[in-house]
Amino acid sequence: MSVMDRYLYPRMDSARILSMILWPISIMMILQRSIILAVNGARTDDFTTVYQASLHFLNRQPVYAENYATVDPHYLYPPSGTLLMAPLAYLDPTHARWTFIAASVVVLIICAYLLVRMFDLPLDSWVLPGVLFFMFSTETVANTLIFTNFNAFVLLGMIAFLMLMRSRNDYWAGFFIAMTLAVKPVLAPLLLLPLLQLRWKVFVTGLGIPILLNLAAWPLIVDSRSFLDRTVPYLSETRDYYNSSIAGNGAYFGVADWLIILLRIAFVLMAIFSLWFLYKYYSDNDELLWLATSSGVLMATLWLVSSLGQGYYSMLLFPMLMTVFRSGSVMRNWPAWLAVYGCMTFDVFGSKRWEPFGRYLEYNRVTLGWSLLMIVVFCVLLFRWLDIRKLDDDAASPTAEAPALS
Known part of the structure; x- marks a missing residue:
């Protein structure tokens, strides 16, 4: 190569090219999602109910007095969550919402950074902007x-919990999951992971902090008893709108009860086998792979078989998705990523030309995505188990027939 060619055709490695492409696109996507789409808002507004509940709490007015017969978003946080969210009401509604959006964006960026760190990937590579691009391109x-x-x-509490579990900081692991349980107890199934390892220190803070916060908030809420009498029973009901669980999806489409029960049992059994296999073969050999994959299995199973599963919960699958960078991952196949597309895509399938088909895809894509993901994980681990059994059988069988006696 001549001296002139060096200037005409400067060399650049693939990793640097990817970083150069992904950073500006990721930054612009973050700005568009937060400054434009989030500030614009939508018909669904989860923040106003939280703000109003916080305002009622500070003004000593009933918090749990909503009409649950409507399809509007309802305030469902426990008293501990009301106590933690109350400072929002010191701001006016608009600035409180903008502050919450800004804090959420910062937290999501921190989550991307921690995910890259958790999987020991270089921070100066294309992976960090790639993770940010993927995260902010999703519906969740x-x-x-x-x-x-x-x-x-x-999500931040979940990632911190998994990282601290791995580093044996049990009290702090319990603290971070406790702060999420105090507001929204969706991560409660993850407590199975320290239970399997008999790490009781996690439960001291993990359960102790939410209990103490609820005890502190209980006398401060004028209708705290209504949380048990009205809100908890409502949470156990299966609603047929904005619900991607098997029961919610079945209620919307009129699926027979026996089939709904059968499907729920099937996914629970798949989860039990998957969790058993992951614990038996990976908890000692590759704890990170065990923690991240098991967390995804627990979360997807919860959303499918419980009374309520909403599409934007899918961000809690991010740790499991990151295992694709690790040998042994269940995510190294195309059906797994077809499932991820189903439960995370921001695409809309409403069709004017094929209206029934488009409506079916749009209302089922999250449920089908979670279901396919669970089936993929189950099948991958089942085939590995069968291969291991075959290997053990081959090792136990005689390699050759014994010589005949003369």
Whole structure:
């Protein structure tokens, strides 16, 4: 190569090219999602109910007096969550919402950084902007910001919990999951992970802090008893709108009860096998892979078989998705990423030309995505188990027939 060619055709490695492409696109996507879409808002507004409840709490007015017969977003946080969210009401509604959006964006960026750190990937590579690009391109992140929901903080608590579990900081691991349980107890199934390892220190803070916060908030809420009498029973009901669980989806489409029960049992059994296999073969050999994959299995199973599963919960699958960079991952196949597309895509399938088909896809894509993901994980681990059994059988069988006696 001549001296002139060096200037005409400067060399650049692939990793640097990817970083150069992903950083500006990711930054602009973050700005568009937060400053434009989130500030614009949508018909679904999760923040106003939280703000109003906080305002009622500070003014000593009933907090749990909503009409649950409507399809509007309802305030469902426990008294501990009311206590923690109350400072929002010191601001006016608009600035409180903008502050919450800004905090959520910062938290999501921190989550991307921690995910890269957790999987020991270089921070100066294309991976960090790639993770940010993927996260902010999904429906789960976009609608968390647009609806102004607490999910970003739940994801931060989940990632911190997994990282601290791995580093054996049990009290702090319990603290971070406790702060999410106090507001939204969606991560409660993850307590199975320290239970399997008999790490009781996690439960001291993990359960102790929410209990103490509820005890502190209980006398401060004028209708705290209504949380048990009205809100808790409502949470156990299966609603047929904005609900991607098997029961919610089945209620909307009129699926027979026996089939709904059968499907729920099937996914619970798949989860039990998957969790058993992951614990038996990975908890000692690759704890990070065990923690991240098991957390995804627990979360997806919860959303499918419980009374309520909403699409934007899917961001809690991010740790499991990151295992694709690790040998042994269940995410190294195309059906797994087809499932991720189903439960995380921001695409809309409403069709004017094929209206029934488009409506079916739009209302089922999250449920189908979670279901396919669970089936993929189950099948991958089942085939590995069968291979291991075959290997053990081959090792136990004689390699050759014994010589005949003369």
